[in-house]
Amino acid sequence: MQINEIEEKKQKIIERFGPWTAGSIHLADQIDTFDEPHWDARLRRFVQIAADLAGKPLEKLRVLDLACLEGQYGIEFALHGADVLAIEGREANLEKVHFAKEVLSLDNLELALNDVRNLDEERHGRFDVVLCLGILYHLDAPDVMDFVERISKVCGKISIIDTHISLSDEASYTWKGKTYWGRYGKEHDTDATSEEKLAALWNSLDNPKAFLFTRASLCNLLRHVGFTSVYECLNPYEYHNPNWPLAAEGDRHVVWRDRITLVAIKGRSQPLLSSPITDASPEIDRPERPEYIEQLPCITGVSRRRSRGLRSRLSRFLPGPVKAVLRRIIQ
Numbered sequence: 529m530q531i532n533e534i535e536e537k538k539q540k541i542i543e544r545f546g547p548w549t550a551g552s553i554h555l556a557d558q559i560d561t562f563d564e565p566h567w568d569a570r571l572r573r574f575v576q577i578a579a580d581l582a583g584k585p586l587e588k589l590r591v592l593d594l595a596c597l598e599g600q601y602g603i604e605f606a607l608h609g610a611d612v613l614a615i616e617g618r619e620a621n622l623e624k625v626h627f628a629k630e631v632l633s634l635d636n637l638e639l640a641l642n643d644v645r646n647l648d649e650e651r652h653g654r655f656d657v658v659l660c661l662g663i664l665y666h667l668d669a670p671d672v673m674d675f676v677e678r679i680s681k682v683c684g685k686i687s688i689i690d691t692h693i694s695l696s697d698e699a700s701y702t703w704k705g706k707t708y709w710g711r712y713g714k715e716h717d718t719d720a721t722s723e724e725k726l727a728a729l730w731n732s733l734d735n736p737k738a739f740l741f742t743r744a745s746l747c748n749l750l751r752h753v754g755f756t757s758v759y760e761c762l763n764p765y766e767y768h769n770p771n772w773p774l775a776a777e778g779d780r781h782v783v784w785r786d787r788i789t790l791v792a793i794k795g796r797s798q799p800l801l802s803s804p805i806t807d808a809s810p811e812i813d814r815p816e817r818p819e820y821i822e823q824l825p826c827i828t829g830v831s832r833r834r835s836r837g838l839r840s841r842l843s844r845f846l847p848g849p850v851k852a853v854l855r856r857i858i859q
């Protein structure tokens with residue numbers, strides 16, 4: 529496609545669906561989706577995780593990008609030669625992905641306008657890498673549990689889960705006999721019209737609230753639905769521009785305390801050969817609360833007794849949610 533044709537089509541998309549909101553995608557010489565391109569630390573993180581852990585070169589992977597927004601991550605994997613299916617629930621977002629796919633000639637990128645809650649192994653098949661990025665915390669219980677189970681069913685090797693978590697265990701939901709903890713977050717006003725919901729381009733499609741898991745509950749759920757191990761990514765580091773995505777690159781960056789990237793592996797549960805007693809004992813759930821975990825005094829600093837004293841002094845006058853956060857800091 530010629531440069532002026534790309535520019536013309538881009539303007540048409542913007543007139544019809546509004547400007548790009550997140551995906552800063554390089555389309556051609558001097559043309560990006562944003563007039564002032566910005567960096568995205570998450571891009572390096574997700575590609576590196578897949579390259580390091582999926583067990584195949586990127587160009588041999590089948591990748592699923594769930595709730596792809598403007599398609600940046602799916603497009604990145606397709607540019608590396610992977611076969612990618614990207615699913616998105618809003619036409620306004622998906623039209624932007626169609627445009628970038630056409631400009632970049634990505635025949636290996638398939639796009640589907642659909643609700644990710646309809647993910648189905650029979651219909652969609654299996655994937656080496658499932659990208660579950662920025663979507664879990666938009667779904668409500670029990671859909672979010674059911675969705676994680678569906679991810680496990682289509683996942684052949686790894687799922688990358690980039691998500692906000694709840695730092696407090698103030699709400700619970702019991703699903704298939706197991707209780708998961710977290711908190712509810714708002715997605716839409718309860719009286720929002722379907723047009724208003726559709727116009728909130730980053731939010732849930734319809735549910736007015738979402739259930740956010742605690743870190744422990746999310747890890748437990750991943751195990752319950754069939755993932756054999758779960759890791760948290762520390763490097764590459766995820767950070768954001770303070771005004772992301774609307775400002776140009778600056779020296780400062782922000783890091784969300786409640787944001788994590790987990791990598792869940794779909795392996796085979798291994799027998800334990802040197803210890804029949806361990807082999808016979810079930811894998812247990814992570815406890816929600818640090819006080820259920822006996823910890824040895826740490827070498828470097830506050831002893832357990834001192835930290836308990838500090839916790840009980842704090843307990844007297846702090847409200848519950850604040851205490852929950854502090855408990856995690858002063859373990």
Ligand SMILES: C[S@@+](CC[C@H](N)C(=O)[O-])C[C@H]1O[C@@H](n2cnc3c(N)ncnc32)[C@H](O)[C@@H]1O
Nearest residue numbers: 595597616617618643644661662730731732733
């Ligand atoms: C915060 S954005 C995250 C996008 C992208 N995956 C990322 O990590 O940057 C959430 C996206 O999920 C989409 N979405 C929300 N609920 C959905 C659903 N049930 N089915 C499909 N897409 C959904 C929204 O339209 C939006 O594109």
